Amino acid sequence: MSAFVWLTILTALRILARNRLRAGLTMLGIVIGVGSVIAMVSIGEGAKRAVQAQIATMGTNVIVIFPGVTSASGVRGSQGSAMTLTVSDALDLKKRIPLLADTAWAKRDVMQIVYGNRNWNGTINGVSPSYLTIRDWAFTSGGPFTQTDLDSAARVALIGQTVVENLFEPGEEPVGAVIRIKNVPFRVIGVLVPKGQSAQGADQDDVVFIPFSTAERKVFGTSFIGSVGAMFGSTDQVEDLPMAAEQIREVLRARHRLQAEQNDDFTIRTQVDIGKVQEGASETLTMMLFAVASVSLLVGGIGIMNILLVSVTERTREIGVRMAVGAKRRHILMQFLIEAITLSLVGGVLGIILGISGTKLTTLIAGWPTIISGNVIGVAFLFSLVVGLFFGLYPANKASRLNPIEALRYE
Amino acid sequence: MGSLIECEDVWKIYRVGDVEVQALRGLSLTIAQGEFVAIMGSSGSGKSTLMNILGCLDQPTKGRYRLNGIEVDNLKPDRLAGIRNQQIGFVFQSFNLIPRTSALENAQLPLFYRGLSLKEQRAQAEAALRRVGLQGREQHYPTQLSGGQQQRVAIARALVTSPSLLLADEPTGNLDTQSSREIMKILETLNRDEGITIILVTHEMDVAASAAREIVIKDGQVLSDRVTKAKPTSSTVGV
Ligand SMILES: Nc1ncnc2c1ncn2[C@@H]1O[C@H](COP(=O)(O)OP(=O)(O)OP(=O)(O)O)[C@@H](O)[C@H]1O
Ligand SMILES: [Mg+2]
Numbered sequence: 001m002s003a004f005v006w007l008t009i010l011t012a013l014r015i016l017a018r019n020r021l022r023a024g025l026t027m028l029g030i031v032i033g034v035g036s037v038i039a040m041v042s043i044g045e046g047a048k049r050a051v052q053a054q055i056a057t058m059g060t061n062v063i064v065i066f067p068g069v070t071s072a073s074g075v076r077g078s079q080g081s082a083m084t085l086t087v088s089d090a091l092d093l094k095k096r097i098p099l100l101a102d103t104a105w106a107k108r109d110v111m112q113i114v115y116g117n118r119n120w121n122g123t124i125n126g127v128s129p130s131y132l133t134i135r136d137w138a139f140t141s142g143g144p145f146t147q148t149d150l151d152s153a154a155r156v157a158l159i160g161q162t163v164v165e166n167l168f169e170p171g172e173e174p175v176g177a178v179i180r181i182k183n184v185p186f187r188v189i190g191v192l193v194p195k196g197q198s199a200q201g202a203d204q205d206d207v208v209f210i211p212f213s214t215a216e217r218k219v220f221g222t223s224f225i226g227s228v229g230a231m232f233g234s235t236d237q238v239e240d241l242p243m244a245a246e247q248i249r250e251v252l253r254a255r256h257r258l259q260a261e262q263n264d265d266f267t268i269r270t271q272v273d274i275g276k277v278q279e280g281a282s283e284t285l286t287m288m289l290f291a292v293a294s295v296s297l298l299v300g301g302i303g304i305m306n307i308l309l310v311s312v313t314e315r316t317r318e319i320g321v322r323m324a325v326g327a328k329r330r331h332i333l334m335q336f337l338i339e340a341i342t343l344s345l346v347g348g349v350l351g352i353i354l355g356i357s358g359t360k361l362t363t364l365i366a367g368w369p370t371i372i373s374g375n376v377i378g379v380a381f382l383f384s385l386v387v388g389l390f391f392g393l394y395p396a397n398k399a400s401r402l403n404p405i406e407a408l409r410y411e
Numbered sequence: 412m413g414s415l416i417e418c419e420d421v422w423k424i425y426r427v428g429d430v431e432v433q434a435l436r437g438l439s440l441t442i443a444q445g446e447f448v449a450i451m452g453s454s455g456s457g458k459s460t461l462m463n464i465l466g467c468l469d470q471p472t473k474g475r476y477r478l479n480g481i482e483v484d485n486l487k488p489d490r491l492a493g494i495r496n497q498q499i500g501f502v503f504q505s506f507n508l509i510p511r512t513s514a515l516e517n518a519q520l521p522l523f524y525r526g527l528s529l530k531e532q533r534a535q536a537e538a539a540l541r542r543v544g545l546q547g548r549e550q551h552y553p554t555q556l557s558g559g560q561q562q563r564v565a566i567a568r569a570l571v572t573s574p575s576l577l578l579a580d581e582p583t584g585n586l587d588t589q590s591s592r593e594i595m596k597i598l599e600t601l602n603r604d605e606g607i608t609i610i611l612v613t614h615e616m617d618v619a620a621s622a623a624r625e626i627v628i629k630d631g632q633v634l635s636d637r638v639t640k641a642k643p644t645s646s647t648v649g650v
Contacts, residue, residue: 003523003526003527003528003529003532004523004524004526006529007523007529018511317507318509318510320507321507321508321509321520322509322520322524323468323492324466324468324495324501324507325495325496325501325520325521325524325568326492326493326495326496326497326521326524326525326572327492327524328488328489328492328493328524329488329489329492330489331524404468405463405468405469408468408503408507
């Protein structure tokens with residue numbers, strides 16, 4: 001049997017080689033279908049991985065609480081537009097909810113920062129010291145401020161990479177320098193490790209962190225003392241996030257004396273929720289992609305069926321001869337099935353090559369991150385095999401049912 | 412030893428629309444192992460129809476056909492294919508080689524369906540081509556061979572399985588006199604030296620002269636059946 005299969009494959013390849021143009025046109029649907037699936041999946045995977053990396057920059061197991069109601073996508077108006085969250089909310093949450101490993105709070109505004117004769121409009125964040133630990137933010141030089149700095153409303157600042165680049169000469173050490181924010185002098189005590197873009201596309205390194213108390217009393221103005229722009233919490237285990245979020249909600253509703261029929265006056269988002277929003281977008285893309293792929297594979301399969309039917313007719317006499325010398329039904333069936341599968345697999349392999357080159361080219365030209373997984377190549381290969389098998393079945397069956405005498409006499 | 416072929420009251424009826432064509436009408440025939448038989452008769456008398464039935468390519472509408480002691484008149488297609496592969500070789504008027512396929516691969520074809528290893532297929536097909544005088548032409552395609560040579564490839568294909576029965580329906584019908592003579596010499600040798608039973612359909616007297624028995628068919632029945640050559644007793648000589 002193995003000699004039979006092997007020789008049949010060789011025969012099939014020879015027939016393909018003989019009708020190269022015809023075979024090429026037949027395979028085109030498969031080639032394009034498989035190629036586009038591989039390219040699109042690879043680009044999609046790359047984008048997904050990039051988004052996951054951005055979400056990881058939020059910190060580890062982070063919950064964010066904004067004042068006011070927010071749309072489902074997480075887009076919101078300027079922070080602090082509602083003044084419903086306070087520092088005492090944050091402190092109370094930590095006290096009441098054991099699941100929360102830590103809580104932090106922050107308030108921000110865009111302001112002019114001056115150093116020597118240079119200035120820069122950056123985002124000033126007044127934060128509690130725990131903010132930096134929740135967000136897993138490390139330092140390239142210097143270090144964080146402390147509870148003592150918060151208590152004493154010290155004029156110390158931590159600055160991000162974008163701010164460094166815009167205020168300091170290359171190679172100049174920012175730690176120890178004195179910058180002015182709204183004319184108040186601040187000593188730089190730390191430079192933060194760059195985090196790049198956030199999941200929402202903002203530059204996370206265009207920041208200055210100062211103690212929350214200092215911000216309230218000396219920079220942002222004294223209205224709404226105690227209100228915060230956002231609160232943060234973290235849990236030790238990622239599985240605890242939904243439970244912690246629910247408990248936060250209950251505590252805040254109670255503290256804000258909300259009646260059962262009233263909506264929340266705050267919005268809670270966990271890191272997992274934010275990830276899901278992004279994944280939802282890429283899933284829609286994936287569905288569309290599979291629709292495109294199915295259509296091309298269908299078209300490719302019909303092409304294969306068509307060419308095989310032509311081939312069966314052209315080779316009727318040959319089939320008759322094979323039957324006369326002892327080919328059984330299954331031999332003829334196998335021969336045409338193997339021809340169909342060979343066609344579709346060669347198409348599949350060409351498609352895989354096309355898909356991989358297309359993907360590499362996308363990375364090279366557009367600079368998009370891409371990930372070519374072995375899985376998608378395996379599935380593409382399998383799919384072309386199934387297409388060949390499925391669409392080859394009808395012509396092969398037709399060939400195997402020919403009457404030997406009629407086939408021999410066919411002109 | 413029993414007869415190789417036993418036909419008893421064989422009928423073949425074709426229906427084309429409302430018209431019934433009785434191609435064979437109660438034909439009975441017995442042929443022993445090792446015979447060389449020529450079948451003659453006018454066009455449309457039913458010779459090819461008979462050959463197809465004898466070759467297990469077709470089955471009688473009515474009647475019994477026994478080949479080598481096996482009732483083959485009601486076997487399934489795959490069993491018939493197996494019998495053709497094991498016991499029967501065909502030579503057709505129009506050669507019927509597979510196009511764009513070398514002489515060697517054409518001669519290999521029946522062995523291919525026996526599931527032999529490629530090496531064995533090659534060796535046996537080469538030997539068969541040598542027996543018909545085509546050594547050195549193994550890699551030629553049918554289009555690169557003369558009609559006579561193509562028919563010799565077809566004979567090699569028929570005898571590569573060492574069949575007990577070789578059926579040739581007008582094997583020289585498309586050939587010139589010289590090539591015809593060569594083909595007939597090969598068939599005579601196969602019958603004499605290897606004891607292969609040969610049944611040959613022909614319209615030509617000198618071709619039929621190779622055979623030892625001549626059967627004439629008319630209107631789907633045997634008109635005459637006579638021995639034309641004294642049968643050499645197989646035990647006598649080691650020729
Ligand atoms: N498939 C078929 N369908 C209908 N009629 C058929 C079929 N095959 C043969 N016949 C008829 O059966 C009869 C015998 O045909 P057959 O081919 O056996 O003749 P033959 O003796 O071989 O003739 P020739 O010497 O011309 O080859 C003819 O009348 C023919 O028309
Ligand atoms: Mg005939």
